[in-house]
Amino acid sequence: MALLSESKAQRVYEYLWRLPSDLDQIPGLQSQIVDLLSRCGFSERDMFAVRLALEEAVANAMKHGNRLLPHKCVEVALGLGEDSVWIRVCDEGEGFDPDQVPDPTAEENLERPSGRGILLMRHFMDHVEYRDRGRTVFMVRRRACSSESNHQAFCAPPVAE
Amino acid sequence: MSAGAAPKRRRLEVEDIGDVTFVRFTDSKILDEANVQVIGEQLFSLVDNHGRKNLLLDFSRVEYMTSAFLGKLVTLNKKVQQAGGRLALCNIAHKEIFDIFVITGLKRLFNIYRDEQEALQSF
Numbered sequence: 001m002a003l004l005s006e007s008k009a010q011r012v013y014e015y016l017w018r019l020p021s022d023l024d025q026i027p028g029l030q031s032q033i034v035d036l037l038s039r040c041g042f043s044e045r046d047m048f049a050v051r052l053a054l055e056e057a058v059a060n061a062m063k064h065g066n067r068l069l070p071h072k073c074v075e076v077a078l079g080l081g082e083d084s085v086w087i088r089v090c091d092e093g094e095g096f097d098p099d100q101v102p103d104p105t106a107e108e109n110l111e112r113p114s115g116r117g118i119l120l121m122r123h124f125m126d127h128v129e130y131r132d133r134g135r136t137v138f139m140v141r142r143r144a145c146s147s148e149s150n151h152q153a154f155c156a157p158p159v160a161e
Numbered sequence: 162m163s164a165g166a167a168p169k170r171r172r173l174e175v176e177d178i179g180d181v182t183f184v185r186f187t188d189s190k191i192l193d194e195a196n197v198q199v200i201g202e203q204l205f206s207l208v209d210n211h212g213r214k215n216l217l218l219d220f221s222r223v224e225y226m227t228s229a230f231l232g233k234l235v236t237l238n239k240k241v242q243q244a245g246g247r248l249a250l251c252n253i254a255h256k257e258i259f260d261i262f263v264i265t266g267l268k269r270l271f272n273i274y275r276d277e278q279e280a281l282q283s284f
Contacts, residue, residue: 026193027193030193045257048225048257049257051225052225052227052257055193055227056227056228059227059229104265104266105264105265105266110235110266110267110269110270111235111238111239111270112235113232113233113235113236114228114232115228116228116231116232116265117227117228119228119264119265120227120228120261120264120265123260123264
């Protein structure tokens with residue numbers, strides 16, 4: 001992981017990871033990101049939402065984007081601000097049209113074993129946007145509760161490595 | 162009773178109550194992408210290899226899960242139905258976990274009960 005930039009004026013911290021297409025990489029990434037959110041005073045509800053959306057996005061990027069090919073990587077960027085957190089996940093696949101993904105809540109699709117990840121991302125994040133013909137997803141989650149104590153707790157997150 | 166003779170780490174606690182098999186997950190945060198394959202195999206094995214057909218899953222310890230696990234539940238539901246049995250869920254303690262079933266529409270597909278007493282009476 002690398003701390004990309006730090007703006008003390010705006011109090012925004014950005015981090016970047018580059019991972020091989022291996023699902024076993026996901027728990028370690030989640031752990032680092034949840035730790036950063038916790039240090040910045042984000043709530044349990046925020047951390048659940050980000051952890052879930054992150055896992056769905058990265059798993060989709062590795063499985064459907066990169067087809068689990070080990071030489072293809074997934075890039076994950078994280079931005080931590082006082083009022084929100086954003087995540088950007090990019091893969092090296094062919095891309096896809098998110099509007100063509102069948103509605104998993106439709107009666108005829110309820111018994112399909114897959115296809116619910118994007119729905120969950122859209123529910124748990126405040127903004128989800130696909131870019132670069134579906135190869136990049138950008139998501140934002142606003143702080144569930146911006147209490148004074150949370151803002152006081154917002155401090156420069158350490159660079160783990 | 163064991164979930165199976167597989168040498169892998171046991172992810173399930175299994176208890177037979179009459180003709181219903183009551184299943185608890187051993188860890189609260191195991192239902193992520195990396196572990197879901199193993200847990201799915203252990204659940205499927207209850208039906209495919211151990212002849213169980215009425216399954217009651219206890220979600221009281223489950224604090225986290227993703228769409229990958231939902232896929233396993235959908236497949237498990239089909240398996241028990243094909244075996245002439247039934248799948249039920251109970252004790253969903255965390256609001257976010259319950260929300261996942263509502264958002265995805267799977268609350269309509271699965272039999273979800275408040276606690277194991279209510280669920281056991283439904284079999």
